[in-house]
Amino acid sequence: LWCSYSLRNFQPCGYGFGPLQAAGAKKVECPLLPGGGxxxxxxxxxxxLFWGMSYDLVKWIAGSRLVYDFWHNASARFEPPYWVKGEDSAFGFFAHIAPFPELTPLHWGW
Structure with missing residues (x-):
């Protein structure tokens, strides 16, 4: 699957079964969120339920201040703290921004 992610709302938007379908959905769905533009x-x-990630990616995610702040802010919106939506697409976002240029061809695996 493909999607976009609103960082202000901590919510995925614009889903599709490929990049073109997701890009079209992003134009329609994401602006409906308060910070989705x-x-x-x-x-x-x-x-x-099945993800495969390299050790380097897992190590980067576990030690990234950006990921920690993202998780903390996304979880702090509810009492008790929990993440309500989009954890799988957030991991895709983390892989997308990770500093590993060789990751992209494997991640895009199609």
Whole structure:
């Protein structure tokens, strides 16, 4: 799947089964969110229960201040703190912004 992610709303938007479908959906769906006009994407992500990530990517995600702040802010919106929507697409976003240029061809795997 492909989607975009609104960083202000901590919410995915603009889903599609490919980049063109997701880009079209982004133009329609994302601006409906209060901060969705500046959504990042579209980018591919793995949906479901089975993900495979390299050690370097996991290590970067675990140690990234950006990821920590993102998780903290997304979770702090609810009591008790929890992440309500888009955890799988957020991991796709983290892989998308990770500093590993060789990751993109593997991540885009189609």
């Amino acid at each position: 500046d959504a990042v994407g579209p980018y591919p992500y793995a949906a479901g």
